[in-house]
Amino acid sequence: xxxxxxxxxxxxxxxxxxxxxxxxxxxxxxxxxxxxxxxxxxxxxxxxxxxxxxxxxxxxxxxxxxxxxxxxxxxxxxxxxxxxxxxxxxxxxxxxxxxxxxxxxxxxxxxxxxxxxxxxxxxxxxxxxxxxxxxxxxxxxxxxxxxxxxxxxxxxxxxxxxxxxxxxxxxxxxxxxxxxxxxxxxxxxxxxxxxxxxxxxxxxxxxxxxxxxxxxxxxxxxxxxxxxxxxxxxxxxxxxxxxxxxxxxxxxxxxxxxxxxxxxxxxxxxxxxxxxxxxxxxxxxxxxxxxxxxxxxxxxxxxxxxxxxxxxxxxxxxxxxxxxxxxxxxxxxxxxxxxxxxxxxxxxxxxxxxxxxxxxxxxx
Amino acid sequence: xxxxxxxxxxxxxxxxxxxxxxxxxxxxxxxxxxxxxxxxxxxxxxxxxxxxxxxxxxxxxxxxxxxxxxxxxxxxxxxxxxxxxxxxxxxxxxxxxxxxxxxxxxxxxxxxxxxxxxxxxxxxxxxxxxxxxxxxxxxxxxxxxxxxxxxxxxxxxxxxxxxxxxxxxxxxxxxxxxxxxxxxxxxxxxxxxxxxxxxxxxxxxxxxxxxxxxxxxxxxxxxxxxxxxxxxxxxxxxxxxxxxxxxxxxxxxxxxxxxxxxxxxxxxxxxxxxxxxxxxxxxxxxxxxxxxxxxxxxxxxxxxxxxxxxxxxxxxxxxxxxxxxxxxxxxxxxxxxxxxxxxxxxxxxxxxxxxxxxxxxxxx
Numbered sequence: 001x002x003x004x005x006x007x008x009x010x011x012x013x014x015x016x017x018x019x020x021x022x023x024x025x026x027x028x029x030x031x032x033x034x035x036x037x038x039x040x041x042x043x044x045x046x047x048x049x050x051x052x053x054x055x056x057x058x059x060x061x062x063x064x065x066x067x068x069x070x071x072x073x074x075x076x077x078x079x080x081x082x083x084x085x086x087x088x089x090x091x092x093x094x095x096x097x098x099x100x101x102x103x104x105x106x107x108x109x110x111x112x113x114x115x116x117x118x119x120x121x122x123x124x125x126x127x128x129x130x131x132x133x134x135x136x137x138x139x140x141x142x143x144x145x146x147x148x149x150x151x152x153x154x155x156x157x158x159x160x161x162x163x164x165x166x167x168x169x170x171x172x173x174x175x176x177x178x179x180x181x182x183x184x185x186x187x188x189x190x191x192x193x194x195x196x197x198x199x200x201x202x203x204x205x206x207x208x209x210x211x212x213x214x215x216x217x218x219x220x221x222x223x224x225x226x227x228x229x230x231x232x233x234x235x236x237x238x239x240x241x242x243x244x245x246x247x248x249x250x251x252x253x254x255x256x257x258x259x260x261x262x263x264x265x266x267x268x269x270x271x272x273x274x275x276x277x278x279x280x281x282x283x284x285x286x287x288x289x290x291x292x293x294x295x296x297x298x299x300x301x302x303x304x305x306x307x308x309x310x311x312x313x314x315x316x317x318x319x320x321x322x323x324x325x326x327x328x329x330x331x332x333x334x335x336x337x338x339x340x341x342x343x344x345x346x347x348x349x350x351x352x353x354x355x356x357x358x359x360x361x362x363x364x
Numbered sequence: 365x366x367x368x369x370x371x372x373x374x375x376x377x378x379x380x381x382x383x384x385x386x387x388x389x390x391x392x393x394x395x396x397x398x399x400x401x402x403x404x405x406x407x408x409x410x411x412x413x414x415x416x417x418x419x420x421x422x423x424x425x426x427x428x429x430x431x432x433x434x435x436x437x438x439x440x441x442x443x444x445x446x447x448x449x450x451x452x453x454x455x456x457x458x459x460x461x462x463x464x465x466x467x468x469x470x471x472x473x474x475x476x477x478x479x480x481x482x483x484x485x486x487x488x489x490x491x492x493x494x495x496x497x498x499x500x501x502x503x504x505x506x507x508x509x510x511x512x513x514x515x516x517x518x519x520x521x522x523x524x525x526x527x528x529x530x531x532x533x534x535x536x537x538x539x540x541x542x543x544x545x546x547x548x549x550x551x552x553x554x555x556x557x558x559x560x561x562x563x564x565x566x567x568x569x570x571x572x573x574x575x576x577x578x579x580x581x582x583x584x585x586x587x588x589x590x591x592x593x594x595x596x597x598x599x600x601x602x603x604x605x606x607x608x609x610x611x612x613x614x615x616x617x618x619x620x621x622x623x624x625x626x627x628x629x630x631x632x633x634x635x636x637x638x639x640x641x642x643x644x645x646x647x648x649x650x651x652x653x654x655x656x657x658x659x660x661x662x663x664x665x666x667x668x669x670x671x672x673x674x675x676x677x678x679x680x681x682x683x684x685x686x687x688x689x690x691x692x693x694x695x696x697x698x699x700x701x702x703x704x705x706x707x708x709x710x711x712x713x714x715x716x717x718x719x720x721x722x723x724x725x726x727x728x
Contacts, residue, residue, distance in 0.1 A: 015379075083447045083448075083450065083451045084447075086447065086523070087447045087516060087523070090516050090522060090523050091516050091517065091518055094516060094518035094519055094522055095518060118486075121525065122482075122486070122513075122523045122524060122525055123522065123523060124521075124522060124524075125511065125512075125513060125521070125524045125525055125526055125603075126525070126526070126602075147489065148489075149486075149489060152451060152454050152455050152458060153455065154455055154458030154459060155458055157488075157489070158454060158458055158487065158488060159450070159451070159454050159486045159487060160486060160488075160489045161485065161486055161489055161490070161525060162489055162490070238490075239489075
């Protein structure tokens, strides 16, 4: 049985739009979509060295469309998000003769998208970019919205750019080979979208079977998350207002990750833990019905995500790291809370003691 | 005798505008202009270690306006335009607690403006920027228009961004302490503006006395160049068309600089040499009256600028380096010629033999 490919989602961000193609089995269409209407001849294919098989299929598709592909495998892990790695890739691109009308294709998860995206933003002051996310987290979150960057020892994503891609191509089939822990990590962001978007999406998320889940409904689930994010980013590309809502649970998550030296927990696991104190504060400060925290904890746990981290990290270390977070303005933590799923409060600065108690609850 | 400060020039580029303040003796107003209408508390003051006295006056002005200033001297010279130096400055900014509402102030010539500008473009994905150019070249050219970047061994400005400042402050008094060779180097760009803008500016340039020249007329000369550049960049911020005109003489200049390993000649000296073959080609291909080449050579020579470089670099090396220039698209050199001063031809690909002869004439 064949069916028609659904039309692309149009992301209209800033002064231009670009398509987000989302379906199962569409990786082979990458080449024809990249060359449509464009004049470039070559791409640097930046990919996670762990997804070589997927990268090779992307390369074949681009080559079949007449593109000269320079393959650039990148070591897996956060440590590749460095200016040294950016320089290595820029030199590779220059040596291969890439010019301003050429581009970068990112095949991988969040690390690859952030690194390759910043390369595209800065190589010769900006070239074309395509995101081909291979993790659930990248599909629903990091490949959408144009945030790119690398880390410095003082902070994650401290050097980067907002750079929108020319296209995003999400082939849900690639999730079949994603390790279970990575799938679950991405699902933490999906749960976050349920809380941000409203009861209808939350209930779809809550009823989700074992990951990755049925292909036909998977497209719908990812589509709902992507649509939510595009809507927010279109409103606030440069992150001066509403875009901060996407940070729900992330201030504490970043604090946990930093306090642990970015080892031992995945980003999604930290987000799962980080959501819980925000829901408690939402109850205490915004009147959120306590049932939502219980239901959120249950759905996270059912997919193998932690809702607490006992005794591995000190609450003061987490709070100190959270205070250094980019989103903080030095006086307020600018946290995101909810009155109810879909009803968001931005820029909240909870009383320190209340915050400490809420964070301590999930760390002790 | 006091006189009123002339109103700032409004640079309207992209979707916003910013002021270019240009006058003698206005360095002390930097602080009040930086804080006008803004909320930041701190700046990283990136400055050439050779202009410490000027940087200290900038720092005093900012401090008097209530800004916390973190001073970041940078070693003089092109080698500071590196990703390693960018990382050092980003870490310094992070360690000093600079946040998204804070900013970067660049005090120096083209190297400092390019490096500090890219830092501002990329630190926490973009913060406020002020340019305080201290060389004639930076005043008339590099501080205007938003091009920023660093070098990699494969090419100059290969990693960077287009990032417009919040303000540009040009105090012509700082030219009093600029070495004569640096003044002349900047004047090569002034001569270029004369050729691009038209006979009226060319004649003002042609009649210019010894550098830096009388203060009252100096403001007018720089204003004419700045206005020309703002006009071009406002039309074509992202360098897809008319902005290429500013490259007059620069393809051969970059070829000379690259072939010499960026040593032995200043950028302006290379531009002076690079203008001459473009004028010869303009005669041969566009009917430019030969008197303009003679007059251009005379004004360059009168200010101590070379119009030829005998025997220090091979024509084939220069042409090979020019072919790798970012402006080249791999098939065409995309050169800029003129029919007459003020009448510009873009995207010219001269016959190779004709180009070689024209370049050979100034190198043998």
